[in-house]
Amino acid sequence: MLMKPEQEKQIRQTVADPKIQLALYSATARLKEKREEVVAPEALPEYQELRTQANRIKKHTLENLDVYLEEFEANVEAHGGKVVYARNGQEVTDFILGLARERGVKMLVKSKSMTTEEIHLNERLEHHHLEAVETDLGEYIIQLAHDRPYHIVAPAVHMTRQDVADVFEKNLTDPRTEEPGKQAMIARRNLREKFLEAGIGISGANFLVADSGAVCIVENEGNARLTTTAPPIHIAVAGIEKMIPRARDLAVFLKLLARSGTGQLLTVYTSFLSGPRRGGEADGPAEFYVVLMDNGRTRLLADAEKRQSLYCIRCGACLNACPVYRKIGGHNYPGAYSGPIGAIITPQYQGIAKDPWLPFASSLCGACAEVCPVKIDIPKILLDLRKEVMEDRAARGDGFLERKAFQMYGWLTRRPKLYALAGRIGARMARAPGAASMGPAAKWASVREVPLPARKSFRDQWREREKSK
Amino acid sequence: MPARVSIFVTCVVDQLFPRVGMAMAEVLERAGYEVEFREDQTCCGQPAFNTGYREDARKAAGHFIRVFRDAEFIVVPSGSCASMVSHHFLDLFPKDSSHYEEAEYLAPRVIEFSRFLTDVAKVEDVGARFEGIVTYHDSCHALRELRIKEGPRRLLRKVRGLELREMSAAEECCGFGGTFSVKFPEVSGAMARTKLESILATGASTVVSIDSSCLMQLQGVFTRAGAPLKTMHLAEVLASR
Numbered sequence: 101m102l103m104k105p106e107q108e109k110q111i112r113q114t115v116a117d118p119k120i121q122l123a124l125y126s127a128t129a130r131l132k133e134k135r136e137e138v139v140a141p142e143a144l145p146e147y148q149e150l151r152t153q154a155n156r157i158k159k160h161t162l163e164n165l166d167v168y169l170e171e172f173e174a175n176v177e178a179h180g181g182k183v184v185y186a187r188n189g190q191e192v193t194d195f196i197l198g199l200a201r202e203r204g205v206k207m208l209v210k211s212k213s214m215t216t217e218e219i220h221l222n223e224r225l226e227h228h229h230l231e232a233v234e235t236d237l238g239e240y241i242i243q244l245a246h247d248r249p250y251h252i253v254a255p256a257v258h259m260t261r262q263d264v265a266d267v268f269e270k271n272l273t274d275p276r277t278e279e280p281g282k283q284a285m286i287a288r289r290n291l292r293e294k295f296l297e298a299g300i301g302i303s304g305a306n307f308l309v310a311d312s313g314a315v316c317i318v319e320n321e322g323n324a325r326l327t328t329t330a331p332p333i334h335i336a337v338a339g340i341e342k343m344i345p346r347a348r349d350l351a352v353f354l355k356l357l358a359r360s361g362t363g364q365l366l367t368v369y370t371s372f373l374s375g376p377r378r379g380g381e382a383d384g385p386a387e388f389y390v391v392l393m394d395n396g397r398t399r400l401l402a403d404a405e406k407r408q409s410l411y412c413i414r415c416g417a418c419l420n421a422c423p424v425y426r427k428i429g430g431h432n433y434p435g436a437y438s439g440p441i442g443a444i445i446t447p448q449y450q451g452i453a454k455d456p457w458l459p460f461a462s463s464l465c466g467a468c469a470e471v472c473p474v475k476i477d478i479p480k481i482l483l484d485l486r487k488e489v490m491e492d493r494a495a496r497g498d499g500f501l502e503r504k505a506f507q508m509y510g511w512l513t514r515r516p517k518l519y520a521l522a523g524r525i526g527a528r529m530a531r532a533p534g535a536a537s538m539g540p541a542a543k544w545a546s547v548r549e550v551p552l553p554a555r556k557s558f559r560d561q562w563r564e565r566e567k568s569k
Numbered sequence: 570m571p572a573r574v575s576i577f578v579t580c581v582v583d584q585l586f587p588r589v590g591m592a593m594a595e596v597l598e599r600a601g602y603e604v605e606f607r608e609d610q611t612c613c614g615q616p617a618f619n620t621g622y623r624e625d626a627r628k629a630a631g632h633f634i635r636v637f638r639d640a641e642f643i644v645v646p647s648g649s650c651a652s653m654v655s656h657h658f659l660d661l662f663p664k665d666s667s668h669y670e671e672a673e674y675l676a677p678r679v680i681e682f683s684r685f686l687t688d689v690a691k692v693e694d695v696g697a698r699f700e701g702i703v704t705y706h707d708s709c710h711a712l713r714e715l716r717i718k719e720g721p722r723r724l725l726r727k728v729r730g731l732e733l734r735e736m737s738a739a740e741e742c743c744g745f746g747g748t749f750s751v752k753f754p755e756v757s758g759a760m761a762r763t764k765l766e767s768i769l770a771t772g773a774s775t776v777v778s779i780d781s782s783c784l785m786q787l788q789g790v791f792t793r794a795g796a797p798l799k800t801m802h803l804a805e806v807l808a809s810r
């Protein structure tokens with residue numbers, strides 16, 4: 101068993117829920133179509149060339165990450181900021197808590213960040229009575245609903261406007277409305293106070309730019325801009341893999357990110373943040389920190405093949421393209437990352453033994469790799485992880501029957517006469533009444549009709565044909 | 570003396586759809602080729618490879634190489650199995666091994682059936698006749714690993730009596746995915762039903778593909794849903810007259 105029964109049950113429920121299926125399929129279809137329009141050869145002739153460049157830049161950066169980390173740190177400090185290294189979520193939390201305590205901060209605001217979702221930062225801070233308020237509309241809704249993000253770029257994609265109205269009604273004092281525009285206004289009004297009160301603003305980073313010591317953030321709502329400039333302290337929390345060497349590399353990545361993610365040519369806001377407010381400047385935080393988090397990433401760096409998983413720029417295109425994500429949705433994936441990228445990085449971050457089914461939750465159709473702007477060969481990594489899972493299970497003595505069946509298969513493939521005989525016997529058994537109620541055939545038959553083997557295999561028919569010539 | 574081609578008949582075709590193999594041989598012969606079937610052939614190893622059992626896949630691959638090493642062309646009625654040999658055999662053996670070299674030598678000669686017709690034999694009209702409205706399903710490995718998209722459609726357009734209609738979800742996966750279909754049956758079935766909706770919207774009565782395993786999946790779901798649709802391998806359509 102790769103999957104726990106409750107996980108299986110949850111997936112079954114999602115697939116059988118017409119409301120969620122409709123929302124999921126249409127939302128991903130919209131994003132998918134918008135992306136296709138803006139990367140079409142007529143719209144962006146250099147698209148494939150950009151992908152190749154992006155892939156090369158990421159490959160180069162990760163192969164020389166030590167150098168770029170040092171360069172980045174030196175440049176951040178030259179601008180009066182500070183770089184903090186954190187091995188895991190605990191160390192990120194400890195740093196933030198320590199600073200908040202020193203500065204007497206009781207509340208902080210956050211802009212959208214998958215990295216902080218990965219380490220459950222909000223829960224960790226709340227545990228220590230430090231309130232963290234999400235300011236991205238989707239994340240705000242999710243936070244009020246005590247839910248988790250459903251999609252890397254569209255966290256509340258599974259909620260209808262009625263759902264949002266319910267959540268607001270329950271948590272806020274404003275009159276109920278089901279109009280998305282009005283809902284956004286409600287959120288904005290409630291959040292505005294928070295921005296003014298907050299002692300710290302926490303953001304993620306889309307890119308860390310080594311030659312400028314800058315953090316680049318893209319967004320559509322302007323909340324990240326406020327988060328990083330209104331409070332007196334700005335802390336950017338980023339995985340070390342977010343590094344790119346030069347500011348001009350952004351020309352490649354920004355073009356790809358917005359197009360792949362939301363089908364926009366560019367996001368509404370692109371912020372380039374390098375250090376605290378300097379003498380004579382009217383705004384910006386007084387203190388600027390970049391927390392560079394490892395949390396399993398250096399382990400991936402060590403593997404020349406699977407290292408490419410770290411090229412990801414979190415555009416979400418692979419989710420929208422993935423026929424499995426489009427059926428099972430975001431919440432059936434453990435961890436913060438869902439869809440194809442989640443299926444390859446979650447097992448690598450947490451170890452393959454924890455959710456061994458993840459790399460198997462794919463038909464290997466390759467739609468993800470086709471749309472990935474940095475050309476991560478996701479199916480290849482899934483296959484490599486499957487191999488690791490099976491080796492791990494063999495070492496533990498799990499999955500005995502399936503392993504034996506494949507060993508038998510491998511043995512037979514080198515013995516053509518026996519292979520043909522086994523085929524003949526298998527076909528006869530499969531034609532017998534009741535065969536469809538056993539083993540894998542029963543799983544097959546649970547959703548579709550079982551095909552009957554032919555009375556005479558191709559081999560046998562061919563032999564007869566040759567004889568009668 | 571016509572050129573000689575060897576055919577690799579996939580496990581699914583051998584056991585479940587032998588008529589597809591026979592039809593392929595017939596079309597190749599009509600195109601002027603002498604067809605040989607090497608009886609020692611077994612499997613390409615894909616089931617084991619895709620499920621994570623590399624060692625067992627290596628055995629099948631090694632045997633495949635031994636059987637076909639001196640064949641000039643090996644024509645395969647499946648994009649998926651053809652791609653297993655031409656792409657993934659290289660993932661199975663270490664770069665400096667003799668098997669790797671042999672796999673590299675074999676790769677360009679293992680050719681999916683429709684591509685063999687359009688690119689090697691250079692025929693598009695094989696003299697077929699088939700009355701009906703047909704829609705074509707792009708199988709994933711043919712489309713994304715072998716880049717086969719237009720060839721099968723060109724062949725279909727030349728069939729007398731046949732009307733080809735595109736479905737909106739032509740490139741979406743049918744949900745088969747080998748052992749995926751039994752490890753995640755609900756998801757697999759739901760994927761096929763999405764495909765079904767898109768097919769029904771075209772008004773076609775027959776779905777054609779170059780991979781029998783996709784068709785097995787789709788046919789199973791059509792029958793379960795009571796949808797009046799038929800599935801046919803491209804070779805069967807091209808062999809009709």
Ligand code: SF4
Nearest residue numbers: 412413415416418472
């Ligand atoms: S893996 Fe590629 S497509 Fe998926 S989110 Fe990352 S960059 Fe985007």
